[in-house]
Structures are given as C-alpha cells and as structure tokens.
Amino acid sequence: MQLSRFGEKFAAKSGISGLMDDLGAALTDDPTLLFMGGGNPGRVEAVQVAFAKRLSAIAADRDARHQMLGVYQAPQGDRDFRDELARFLNREYRWSIGPENIAVANGSQAAFFVLYNLFAGVAPDGGERQIHLPMSPEYVGYRDIGLSDNFFTATKPKIERLAGGQFKYHVDFDGLVLSDSDAALCVSRPSNPTGNVVSDAEIASLDRLAQSKDIPLIIDGAYGQPFPALIEDSATAFWNENTILMLSLSKLGLPGVRSGIVIARPEIAQAFSRANTVVSLACGTLGPQLLRGMLDDGSLLQLCRQEIQPYYAQRRELAIHAIEAARGDLPVWIHKPEGAFFLWLWCEGLPIDSVTLYERLKKRGVIVLPGNDFFIGSGEDWPHSRECLRISYAGDRQTIEAGIALIMSELHNTYAQSP
Numbered sequence: 001m002q003l004s005r006f007g008e009k010f011a012a013k014s015g016i017s018g019l020m021d022d023l024g025a026a027l028t029d030d031p032t033l034l035f036m037g038g039g040n041p042g043r044v045e046a047v048q049v050a051f052a053k054r055l056s057a058i059a060a061d062r063d064a065r066h067q068m069l070g071v072y073q074a075p076q077g078d079r080d081f082r083d084e085l086a087r088f089l090n091r092e093y094r095w096s097i098g099p100e101n102i103a104v105a106n107g108s109q110a111a112f113f114v115l116y117n118l119f120a121g122v123a124p125d126g127g128e129r130q131i132h133l134p135m136s137p138e139y140v141g142y143r144d145i146g147l148s149d150n151f152f153t154a155t156k157p158k159i160e161r162l163a164g165g166q167f168k169y170h171v172d173f174d175g176l177v178l179s180d181s182d183a184a185l186c187v188s189r190p191s192n193p194t195g196n197v198v199s200d201a202e203i204a205s206l207d208r209l210a211q212s213k214d215i216p217l218i219i220d221g222a223y224g225q226p227f228p229a230l231i232e233d234s235a236t237a238f239w240n241e242n243t244i245l246m247l248s249l250s251k252l253g254l255p256g257v258r259s260g261i262v263i264a265r266p267e268i269a270q271a272f273s274r275a276n277t278v279v280s281l282a283c284g285t286l287g288p289q290l291l292r293g294m295l296d297d298g299s300l301l302q303l304c305r306q307e308i309q310p311y312y313a314q315r316r317e318l319a320i321h322a323i324e325a326a327r328g329d330l331p332v333w334i335h336k337p338e339g340a341f342f343l344w345l346w347c348e349g350l351p352i353d354s355v356t357l358y359e360r361l362k363k364r365g366v367i368v369l370p371g372n373d374f375f376i377g378s379g380e381d382w383p384h385s386r387e388c389l390r391i392s393y394a395g396d397r398q399t400i401e402a403g404i405a406l407i408m409s410e411l412h413n414t415y416a417q418s419p
C-alpha cells in the first residue's frame with residue numbers, strides 16, 4: 001500500500017491511536033482488567049435515564065423525529081439549538097453572544113482537528129506556525145492532530161509542593177515567551193490529564209498575552225463550564241471575542257453521541273464551519289436535539305449539580321483516601337484535584353520510566369495511562385515527564401479501590417528494588 005504523507009502520518013500506529021489500540025486490546029484479551037486508563041465518563045444511572053426519556057419524547061414527536069433523523073443541519077448547526085445555547089450562556093454568565101458565535105461539531109476532538117489546522121501549520125508565506133500550550137502536560141489527543149510537523153510549542157509549568165503530599169502546577173509566565181510563529185494559545189480548563197484548573201488570574205494573563213500578539217486563546221472546556229462543570233467553584237467561566245471556547249457533550253455522559261460546540265467570534269465560527277463542512281458535510285443532530293429544552297428549563301444544570309458532580313466528588317475522595325492510606329513514605333505526590341475526573345500522580349525519582357510502570361501495572365491487572373505522552377512539545381529533557389501517571393476515577397468503587405491497591409503495591413515494589 002503506497003500512502004501519501006497524510007496517510008503515513010495519520011494511519012501510523014503511534015501516539016494516541018497506538019495507546020488506544022493497546023488499551024482496547026488489553027481489555028478484549030482480559031475483561032477482568034481494572035480499567036482506570038481511558039477518558040470514558042462514569043456510568044451515572046440518573047443521567048442515562050434522563051437522556052433516555054428525552055430520546056423517547058423525540059421518537060414520539062413526528063416533527064422532532066424528522067429534525068433528528070431526516071435533515072442535514074445547517075453548516076453552523078441547528079439554529080434553534082444555537083439560539084437556546086446563546087440564551088443560556090448569556091443568562092448564566094452575562095456574556096453577550098448570539099447564534100452567530102456558535103458552531104456545532106461532530107465531537108470536540110474533530111473540532112480541534114479542524115480548528116488547530118486553521119491556525120497552525122504551513123502559513124501562506126511558507127513559514128511554519130504553531131499552537132502554543134502554555135501549561136504542558138496537556139491532553140494527549142492534541143498530540144498527533146497537526147497536518148504538518150513541529151505543530152506545538154509548550155511551556156513547562158512551575159511546580160508548587162503543597163501540604164499533605166499534594167502538588168500543583170502553575171503557568172510559568174517567566175518561561176512563557178511567545179514567538180512570532182505561535183498562532184494560538186490553548187489550555188484545557190480543567191486540565192486533562194492533571195485535574196489542575198488554571199486560575200482566573202492566570203486566564204486573565206493568558207488573555208492579555210494572546211491579545212498582545214493578536215492570536216486567539218483557545219480554552220478546552222470538555223470537563224468545565226457550563227457543563228458538566230467538573231471544576232472547582234472558584235473558577236469563573238471565561239469568554240471574550242478573542243477566546244475560542246470548545247465544549248463537548250461527552251463528559252456529561254454522552255461520548256457515543258459525538259457532539260461538540262465551538263464558541264467564538266462570528267468570523268472564526270464561520271471559518272470553522274466552512275472547513276468542517278468540507279470534512280463532514282453536516283454535523284450530527286442527536287446532541288443538539290437531546291439538549292433542546294434542557295438549557296431553557298434548567299434541567300441540564302440540575303442534572304450536573306445533583307447527579308454528575310456528586311458522583312465524581314465521591315469517587316475523587318475515595319481515590320485520594322486509598323492513595324493516602326497506602327502511600328507510606330513513598331515520594332508519590334498527587335496533583336491537587338481541582339477538576340475533571342483524573343488523579344495525576346508524580347512519582348518523584350521513579351527508578352523506571354512511567355511507560356515501563358504502565359506495562360508492569362497492566363501485567364498485574366490494572367490499566368492506567370503513563371504520563372510521557374502528555375508532555376506535548378516539552379519534556380524530552382525533563383525527568384519529571386517520565387515520572388507521572390494518570391488515573392481515572394470515573395469507574396465503580398470496587399475498581400477504584402482494587403486498582404489503587406495494585407498501583408500502590410507496584411510502586412512500593414519499584415522503589416524498593418531501586419539500587
């Protein structure tokens with residue numbers, strides 16, 4: 001098979017797809033494995049019941065059924081849905097956006113592919129432009145997304161050690177120097193993988209920096225506001241004309257629906273939709289139809305507050321408690337969990353690479369994600385980047401307890417065997 005450059009890059013078994021294959025194969029080979037690796041949301045029964053009711057209502061309504069199954073959406077997405085979402089955001093956050101600021105996408109991963117490549121890559125003058133990640137480590141799904149090489153630059157964070165064996169990353173504004181080839185800034189808030197939440201002050205500084213360079217600030221809100229809002233209360237939702245806010249329905253419990261949303265100034269929303277039309281023709285109608293009415297009547301926010309947020313809060317406590325109880329004197333630090341549904345462990349001075357640790361843990365029956373791949377555009381020369389693990393606490397209680405017991409036992413063995 002003779003592949004194009006595009007084919008060689010995108011069909012390669014590397015990075016994210018290699019890891020996903022490996023995770024999938026491990027589970028198929030051994031369904032008893034404790035899965036704490038992927039980004040699947042938790043199974044929250046009340047959420048599934050609520051959406052199943054919406055589906056039944058749509059199926060029973062002749063017009064709604066037709067809208068969902070029988071028509072292509074407009075390029076920017078269903079107009080009524082965009083009106084309702086704009087009303088909702090203006091009411092909740094006092095923004096002033098309209099349907100022209102909103103574009104629907106087939107999942108936010110696909111939206112990132114289109115959006116990143118709109119800004120970065122080969123410039124019209126032949127030069128290269130990059131997406132800058134101001135606080136690496138970042139979401140591993142960005143890693144292979146560029147149509148050209150050298151697609152990312154990144155700034156390492158400052159590390160603050162906290163009481164109780166926790167630590168926290170901060171944006172290192174002294175180290176954050178943008179060059180003329182940086183085409184946009186992007187930060188996940190809350191962060192996948194670390195659970196960090198870039199503070200309001202840090203966001204304000206990133207916004208100033210982006211505006212001073214006349215480049216957009218992209219905020220990946222897959223886990224954040226307005227839904228499912230798995231983010232600490234002190235964080236304020238942020239958007240302005242220079243911001244591109246990327247939302248997803250997946251972490252509400254709907255990853256199968258493949259629905260994402262871009263919120264940007266009209267010129268960017270329209271550019272995104274045009275490019276997206278080339279790739280997808282139109283976006284799926286299921287996500288917008290499911291949410292219709294639930295923004296106006298407040299029931300989506302209620303579902304987040306009463307069901308989704310408590311579900312993850314309980315599991316986060318359980319996971320932290322399990323690590324603390326088994327940690328002993330190991331130099332294993334937990335990133336302060338401020339959002340999303342992951343614990344990010346820093347195993348300081350780990351005698352082996354985190355990929356080797358991942359392999360050992362897989363043999364012992366638990367799947368996590370090694371940290372290395374998250375240090376996109378940074379980390380090659382930084383030992384810290386080989387000392388971290390991402391653990392999902394979205395699963396059931398037994399998985400969390402048994403999985404963490406195995407992880408901690410393996411860490412004790414690993415440190416004990418070091419010379």
Ligand SMILES: Cc1ncc(COP(=O)(O)O)c(C=O)c1O
Pocket residue numbers: 039107108109110139141188191192220222223247248249250255258259260
């Ligand atoms: C931070 C972040 N952004 C974007 C995505 C993509 O999500 P989706 O394509 O399901 O909307 C994910 C998925 O795990 C994520 O964790």
